[in-house]
Amino acid sequence: MYRINFSDFFTSAFSVDCMLFGYSQGQIKALLIKRAMEPYNNFWAIPGDLVYPDEDLDEAANRILKDLTGLSDVGLHQAQSFGHPKRHPQGRVVTVSYFAMVRIEDFNAKASSWADEISWVPIHDIPVLAFDHNLIMATTIELLKQKLRVEPICFDMxxxxxxxxxxxxxxxxxxxxxxxxxxxxxxxxxxxxxxxxxxxxxxxxxxxxxxxxxxxxxxxxxxxxxxxxxx
Amino acid sequence: MYRINFSDFFTSAFSVDCMLFGYSQGQIKALLIKRAMEPYNNFWAIPGDLVYPDEDLDEAANRILKDLTGLSDVGLHQAQSFGHPKRHPQGRVVTVSYFAMVRIEDFNAKASSWADEISWVPIHDIPVLAFDHNLIMATTIELLKQKLRVEPICFDMxxxxxxxxxxxxxxxxxxxxxxxxxxxxxxxxxxxxxxxxxxxxxxxxxxxxxxxxxxxxxxxxxxxxxxxxxx
DNA sequence: TTTAATTATTGTATTTTCGACAATTATTTA
DNA sequence: TAAATAATTGTCGAAAATACAATAATTAAA
The missing domain is CATH 1.10.10.10 (Winged helix-like DNA-binding domain superfamily/Winged helix DNA-binding domain)
Structure with a gap:
């Protein structure tokens, strides 16, 4: 077992990815944003952000949700964490994925402060996404389905x-x-x-x-x- | 929204906490270790370690499991992540909890390289633990129970x-x-x-x-x- | 050797839920 | 007024869940 300095460990960042699910026209849809910067410029991605140094994970997820939709007091569910050392090209970033269910109609107008473009995409037709977001999306959708079986969360959609x-x-x-x-x-x-x-x-x-x-x-x-x- | 430098984010560390569950004398038990260093010296704790810079989360969990028990190829389940800014007194450490099920008899002898003392504690009688480990333990036990309902994982115990x-x-x-x-x-x-x-x-x-x-x-x-x- | 104690194993009868499908109802449009 | 469409309710047999009873195999005590 190799030894490295204790301080060598404190060189990573973490982010929160915040998946939003909604329901319209008979389809469950996920909100995607189009990235307007490198890396993965112009790719569709799951909305997310780095977590601030003094923020708890849930707080960060709520912040992102608020920025994105204007909504607060929405039930957020933590899904999974992803930490492949190379998953982010600019450094070690471990991400924690959250998801929430919303009524798409409730805030269709807003959501502009974030990215150039947003889109509600049926969960059965997710395109190629930035980073490892396809993995995150797939995993989280599975979790959503599991929860749909044992919790009455669909009424939020x-x-x-x-x-x-x-x-x-x-x-x-x-x-x-x-x-x-x-x-x-x-x-x-x-x-x-x-x-x-x-x-x-x-x-x-x-x-x-x-x-x-x-x-x-x-x-x-x-x-x-x-x-x-x-x- | 305040702006901070991108590099200011890369100041955190990750750990993995690896909960082991076993079954003996009619009770489901969790493996605890007694800490032999500050902080929380002499407190019981969930075994865990910082994640190395080039390690994926699952790898780290497997490494800890191997160190602790000598076992590899054990089904590991990711549970939840915990990231309260103050949860670790020595810096920002976000932890990802994993759990696995083992046959207690399979390795009773080993497990000495780690901590002075280890103990299998019935999950209904968990004592006060170091850090926020009581929260982690409680959350993970709930998840274990959920999985017991939908996956045949009990046979590993x-x-x-x-x-x-x-x-x-x-x-x-x-x-x-x-x-x-x-x-x-x-x-x-x-x-x-x-x-x-x-x-x-x-x-x-x-x-x-x-x-x-x-x-x-x-x-x-x-x-x-x-x-x-x-x- | 017989019997009591203990737990394993199997069975029965009733109720509840599941699944396929048929029948009926309310509304709009032609 | 009839046709089309989807909503709502009902029926019946199969399957699963529940409560509880009966029987079997073993040890320990009498």
Whole structure:
């Protein structure tokens, strides 16, 4: 085992990559930015930044999210860390990936202070990305899918009021398989949803009832009984 | 947004903390070491080390595991990263936690090159640890439990040949609830186990049959049919 | 040698969930 | 008013989960 000076270790930086997932037109999409500087100029990339010396990782992720979207108080999930010594051409940078789910419509206008161009890309059609971002993206999408199975996080992507079909289509897209309507509805019977009187408008067929996720009821349920969300 | 020099970021270090879980006497245990240097001299801690400048994170975790136990080729799982600016008194050190499962008996003798003292501590009785290791430990144990539900990783902790009751007791301890024997056996019917002719010895009651996990059959099953391990 | 104690193993019956599919309903557009 | 479209509800058999009972194999004590 070779010995190196203690101070020789303090020569790395770390960054946070902050993946945003949203849902529109029946597809789960990830927000990508087009880099406007070297290295990887003009490549699509996951939004991220170096972590400041006095920042905790979560803080950095929240900062990036805020810069990017104007949103705060969004549930952030830490995904994985990546640390290949050569992953960044300018030095040793270990990155920690986070992801969050947002309603794309909530802030479509903003997001300009960051990069020249941003784009919401369906997670099944991710292009070649800068750095090792394809690896990070793939890993994080897998984690997202895992969490979709055991936590009711999809409601952060859906509009506040959604139809049961929209809800179902989200899962169909995520797991790339079609589901039986009737059975889906039975399966979600245990999820506390609030049925509104309001109905879909402007559709050329029988309009669907609108629902929203009853977050508080859900929390109570989890605390009270030994309930585990499962899809 | 304040601007700092690019090079000012390259002043941090990374460490990897490598949690080992094993199973003995009906309890899941974590390996702790007693620190023999400042800071936190004499505190119990999770084994870990700084990551070398040319090492990937996984490599570092494997190195630590090897130093500690002599074992290589052990499945390592990345857990979470922790980066509070003040978590290490001697500088900014972000740590990535990993965990692995081992058979405690396999290497009891070794493990001396590391620290003065090591100890296998039941995960339900973790003492006060150095640094933020209690947070890391708690988070990682939760992740372990999550994985126990969806991956057949418990067999890395069980002896090569185990009884169904031992298997059951592992889950009972992990989730702190007792299970019905008959129903447990029905539930695990889908897990490919190899039944041996051999039986338990030296027990003062009807000896149980010994089983081992049929890893290859499991892999084939996963590849062939759309099978998801679930407990 | 027999019996009690202990734990392993298997079985049964009931309830709950899953999966495939059919039937009915509400709305828009032609 | 009918056709088209998708929403919603219902049925039935299969499979899985749950509670609990019965039987088997071994040791230790009587």
């Amino acid at each position: 859906l509009p506040d009021r959604f139809t049961l079909s929209e809800f179902q289509q989200l899962y169909e897209y995520a797991f790339n398989q079609s589901l039986d309507k009737a059975n889906f509805r039975k399966k979600i019977k245990h999820i506390p949803l609030l049925a509104h009187d309001e109905k879909q408008k402007m559709v050329k067929h029988r309009p669907a009832k609108l629902f929203s996720f009853a977050k508080e009821d859900y929390k109570t349920k989890v605390e009270t009984i030994d309930y585990q969300f499962k899809m | 069980l002896p090569d040949r185990f009884t169904l009751s031992e298997f059951q007791q592992l889950y009972e301890y992990a989730f702190n609830q007792s299970l019905d024997k008959a129903n447990f056996r029905k539930k695990i019917k889908h897990i490919p186990l190899l039944a041996h002719d051999e039986k338990q010895k030296m027990v003062k009651h009807r000896p149980a049959k010994l089983f081992s996990f049929a890893k290859e059959d499991y892999k084939t099953k996963v590849e062939t049919i759309d099978y998801q391990f679930k407990m």
